[in-house]
Amino acid sequence: MKILVMNAGSSSQKSCLYELPGGSLPEHPPEPLWEGQITWVEGVDHASVKVKTHQGHVLKQDLPPQSRFDDTLKLLKTLWTGDTQVIRSPEEIALVGHRVVHGGSHYRQSVVVTAAVKAEIERLAEFAPVHNPVNLEGIQITETLLGNQTPQVAVFDTAFHATLPPAAYIYPGRYEWLEQGIRRYGFHGISHQYCAQRAAQILQRDLANLRLINCHLGNGASLSAIRNGVSVDTTMGFTPLEGLMMGSRSGSIDPGIIIRLLRQEGYTVDQLDHLLNNDCGLEGLSGVSNDLRDIDAAIATGNQQAEQALEVYIHRLRWHIGAMLPSLGGLDALIFTAGIGENAPQIRAAACAPFEFLGLKLDPEKNANRPVDQDIATPDSAVRVLVIHTQEDWAIAQEAWRIYTTR
Numbered sequence: 222m223k224i225l226v227m228n229a230g231s232s233s234q235k236s237c238l239y240e241l242p243g244g245s246l247p248e249h250p251p252e253p254l255w256e257g258q259i260t261w262v263e264g265v266d267h268a269s270v271k272v273k274t275h276q277g278h279v280l281k282q283d284l285p286p287q288s289r290f291d292d293t294l295k296l297l298k299t300l301w302t303g304d305t306q307v308i309r310s311p312e313e314i315a316l317v318g319h320r321v322v323h324g325g326s327h328y329r330q331s332v333v334v335t336a337a338v339k340a341e342i343e344r345l346a347e348f349a350p351v352h353n354p355v356n357l358e359g360i361q362i363t364e365t366l367l368g369n370q371t372p373q374v375a376v377f378d379t380a381f382h383a384t385l386p387p388a389a390y391i392y393p394g395r396y397e398w399l400e401q402g403i404r405r406y407g408f409h410g411i412s413h414q415y416c417a418q419r420a421a422q423i424l425q426r427d428l429a430n431l432r433l434i435n436c437h438l439g440n441g442a443s444l445s446a447i448r449n450g451v452s453v454d455t456t457m458g459f460t461p462l463e464g465l466m467m468g469s470r471s472g473s474i475d476p477g478i479i480i481r482l483l484r485q486e487g488y489t490v491d492q493l494d495h496l497l498n499n500d501c502g503l504e505g506l507s508g509v510s511n512d513l514r515d516i517d518a519a520i521a522t523g524n525q526q527a528e529q530a531l532e533v534y535i536h537r538l539r540w541h542i543g544a545m546l547p548s549l550g551g552l553d554a555l556i557f558t559a560g561i562g563e564n565a566p567q568i569r570a571a572a573c574a575p576f577e578f579l580g581l582k583l584d585p586e587k588n589a590n591r592p593v594d595q596d597i598a599t600p601d602s603a604v605r606v607l608v609i610h611t612q613e614d615w616a617i618a619q620e621a622w623r624i625y626t627t628r
C-alpha cells in the first residue's frame with residue numbers, strides 16, 4: 222500500500238511517498254520511496270524543487286514563476302515521470318495523509334477528509350492564517366491529481382493537545398474569550414506524539430505509565446508535558462507565538478510591550494505580526510541569525526551580543542521545562558528532538574544542568590556522540606534523557622493508515 226504525505230508550510234511544501242509492505246505498519250520508520258520539497262523564497266520569483274528517491278536519483282530544479290498550486294502539481298508529477306519515477310501512475314497511491322496545523326476545539330483526532338472537514342479547515346484559517354489555507358490547498362491539489370475516490374486523511378497539529386485540562390488551556394482573560402475560541406491549543410502535536418511513542422519503545426516501557434517532557438527545538442519550538450501518553454500541558458498557546466524563545470519568534474513576552482509599541486512607536490498590526498514572528502528570538506536578540514549554528518560561530522569569534530542571546534534562549538528553555546513539572550508530578554524522561562534538540566549537545570547539557578537536583582545525570586560522552594534515538598543519561602540517573610529524531614511525515618503516514626483501516 223502506497224501512502225502519500227503532504228506537509229505544507231508557509232514557504233515550503235514537503236511531500237513523501239511510503240510503501241507499507243503487506244499492508245501493515247512496521248515497527249521502525251521505513252525509508253520513503255520518494256521525497257520532494259519546494260521552497261518559495263520571499264522576493265525570489267522562482268521556486269526551488271528538490272526530489273530524492275530511495276534508489277538515489279536526485280532532481281534539483283528552479284521552476285519558472287507560477288502559482289503555488291501549479292508548482293506543487295509539478296512536484297508531484299515527478300512521482301511517475303522522469304528519472305525520479307517510483308510509480309507507474311497516480312492510481313497506485315492508495316491513501317493521502319495531510320498535515321493540517323489547526324484543528325480548533327472540534328478535531329480531537331485525525332479524520333477522513335470530507336466536504337464538511339474542508340469547510341471547517343477553511344473556517345479555522347481565522348486562527349492559523351498562514352498555515353490552514355496552504356494545508357487546504359494541498360488537499361485540493363491531491364484531489365485534482367487523484368480524483369475524489371482516493372481517501373485523504375487530515376492529521377492535525379493541535380489534536381494531540383486536545384487532552385489539556387481546562388486550567389491549562391484557559392487564558393486568565395475574559396470569559397467571552399473562551400466562547401470566541403480564544404484559548405490555548407498547542408502545536409507540534411504530531412511530533413510530540415511521535416516522540417512520546419518512540420520514547421516508550423526505546424525505554425521498553427508502557428507509555429501508559431510514563432511521565433515525559435518532550436522538547437521540540439527547531440526554528441519553531443515548544444515543550445509538551447505528557448502523562449500516561451496524553452498531553453497535559455504545553456508551551457505554545459492560541460498561536461505558535463507563545464512560550465519558548467525561538468529562531469525568529471519572541472515566544473512569551475509581557476503583553477504590555479505590545480501596548481507600548483502600538484501606542485508610542487506607531488506600529489501597525491501587520492508590522493507587529495511580522496516583528497514578533499520574524500524579527501525577534503535568536504535573530505532579533507543576536508543581530509546575527511535565526512540559526513543556532515551561526516550564533517555558535519559568532520560566539521566563537523567573541524560576539525557578546527550573540528552570547529547573550531544564547532543565554533536568554535537557555536534561561537527560557539530551563540524556565541519552561543520547570544513549568545512543565547507540576548502537571549506531571551515527577552519525571553521519567555526528558556526528550557530532545559528537532560534541529561536544535563537533535564544536533565546541539567551544548568543546548569541539551571545546559572537545559573539539563575539545573576535539573577540535577579531531580580537525580581538527572583547526563584552522560585557527557587553519549588551526549589557529545591551524535592546520539593539518534595538513544596538514551597544519553599548515565600545508568601544511575603533517576604531521569605532518562607533521550608534524543609529522538611522526529612519523523613513527522615512518518616507519523617502522518619501512520620495516522621492516515623490507522624484512521625483509514627479503522628473507519
Ligand code: ADP
Binds near residue numbers: 512561
Ligand atoms: P523547522 O522548525 O524549520 O522544521 P528544524 O527542526 O529543521 O526547524 O530546525 C532548524 C534549526 O536547527 C536551525 O535553525 C538550526 O538552528 C538548528 N540546527 C540544525 N542543525 C544543527 C547543528 N548541527 N547544530 C546546531 N543547530 C543545528
